[in-house]
Amino acid sequence: METWKKELQTSITDRASLEAEISLTEEERNFFSTEGQGSLMLRIPRRYLELIDPDAGRTDPIRIQAVPTASEHNSLGSESSDPLCEDAWSLTDRLIRRYRSRAVFLANDQCAMYCRHCFRRRFAGDGGKSASVEDIRSAAERLVQEPEVRELLISGGDPLLLSDQRLDEMLGLFSAAREDLVFRIGTRVPVTLPSRINEELLRVLSHWAAKHPLYIMTQFNHPRELDQQAQAALSQLYQAGVLLYNQTVLLSGVNDRVETLEELFNRLVANRVKPYYLFQGDLACGTSHLRTPLSRCIELEDELRGRLSGLAMPHVAVDLPQGGGKVPLFSLRLIEQRDGSYLFRNIEGREFWYHDRM
Ligand SMILES: *Cc1c(COP(=O)(O)O)cnc(C)c1O
Numbered sequence: 009m010e011t012w013k014k015e016l017q018t019s020i021t022d023r024a025s026l027e028a029e030i031s032l033t034e035e036e037r038n039f040f041s042t043e044g045q046g047s048l049m050l051r052i053p054r055r056y057l058e059l060i061d062p063d064a065g066r067t068d069p070i071r072i073q074a075v076p077t078a079s080e081h082n083s084l085g086s087e088s089s090d091p092l093c094e095d096a097w098s099l100t101d102r103l104i105r106r107y108r109s110r111a112v113f114l115a116n117d118q119c120a121m122y123c124r125h126c127f128r129r130r131f132a133g134d135g136g137k138s139a140s141v142e143d144i145r146s147a148a149e150r151l152v153q154e155p156e157v158r159e160l161l162i163s164g165g166d167p168l169l170l171s172d173q174r175l176d177e178m179l180g181l182f183s184a185a186r187e188d189l190v191f192r193i194g195t196r197v198p199v200t201l202p203s204r205i206n207e208e209l210l211r212v213l214s215h216w217a218a219k220h221p222l223y224i225m226t227q228f229n230h231p232r233e234l235d236q237q238a239q240a241a242l243s244q245l246y247q248a249g250v251l252l253y254n255q256t257v258l259l260s261g262v263n264d265r266v267e268t269l270e271e272l273f274n275r276l277v278a279n280r281v282k283p284y285y286l287f288q289g290d291l292a293c294g295t296s297h298l299r300t301p302l303s304r305c306i307e308l309e310d311e312l313r314g315r316l317s318g319l320a321m322p323h324v325a326v327d328l329p330q331g332g333g334k335v336p337l338f339s340l341r342l343i344e345q346r347d348g349s350y351l352f353r354n355i356e357g358r359e360f361w362y363h364d365r366m
């Protein structure tokens with residue numbers, strides 16, 4: 009059996025094996041005593057568990073992402089199991105088109121780790137299985153009728169938990185239907201299960217990356233996740249001809265300090281990964297304890313802009329509930345505007361006029 013499959017099989021999926029590795033807090037233990045609405049499966053690969061500092065208790069940023077607490081059973085009225093209303097925007101069972109120029113294909117419901125902040129918890133690990141060849145074919149046929157869709161976001165779950173053959177077949181079917189498509193694969197395996205980035209997978213990816221622009225969107229949320237193994241996986245992906253981007257989720261107690269995000273984004277750039285988005289946490293059921301106030305997200309955007317290069321600075325955005333879509337967040341730098349004159353506040357807080365014609 010391949011190493012990554014073995015690692016997946018031996019990952020932590022129940023209370024007993026978790027307690028054998030780390031001593032749980034009461035809040036964490038209580039997660040297992042009630043089964044609440046919107047509860048997400050438990051799975052932590054041992055590799056990810058090893059990144060946890062057991063002495064840090066509940067303050068550990070890796071632990072917060074991986075180990076559930078009873079707070080997950082509390083849902084606010086504003087929260088939903090489908091906060092982005094993706095079901096309402098679906099063209100086929102697994103094809104979501106929210107925006108004119110891009111569509112999302114849900115390739116697989118499985119993930120190497122179930123992130124406690126997951127916004128797609130209505131789908132991830134729910135037993136919906138991986139896309140069948142029929143599902144892929146019907147999505148591919150539909151994309152022929154939607155020529156305005158230029159980018160296909162292959163997501164899930166985690167598409168890189170598909171077998172090499174199925175992934176190859178899927179990219180082949182999409183490619184045959186639309187030779188002009190740009191592929192974007194959303195995956196957390198470089199973080200959670202870097203052993204998945206093996207030679208066979210790299211062969212498949214480099215084959216398709218030669219035919220279609222192939223972007224891999226990872227999700228690093230904390231600098232400690234960028235250990236040697238993860239860095240090696242990123243370097244191999246880069247050498248296979250893949251373009252690397254990262255989407256970070258802002259998480260309370262994990263990365264809501266400006267120094268943490270600054271280090272994360274600089275280290276990503278140093279590993280040839282462009283920080284693409286920093287997202288305010290979505291209003292997903294049972295995630296309020298992991299969310300920061302929206303005002304904090306806007307503040308961080310401002311602080312980060314003063315510290316980071318344009319290359320290291322991601323778009324900071326919130327995905328609006330009820331399917332409103334993404335909107336960028338920033339504090340207003342344009343203070344006043346009249347008769348072709350504009351007053352701006354710069355990074356240091358000083359004010360400057362810009363005159364169109366004067
Ligand atoms: C985020 C998202 C996209 C991609 O948006 P970009 O701004 O191009 O990254 C596409 N479809 C859906 C449904 C999304 O949520």
Ligand code: SF4
Pocket residue numbers: 118119121122123125126127128129132164165166195196
């Ligand atoms: S990898 Fe993505 S889809 Fe899977 S649990 Fe984490 S956030 Fe959700």
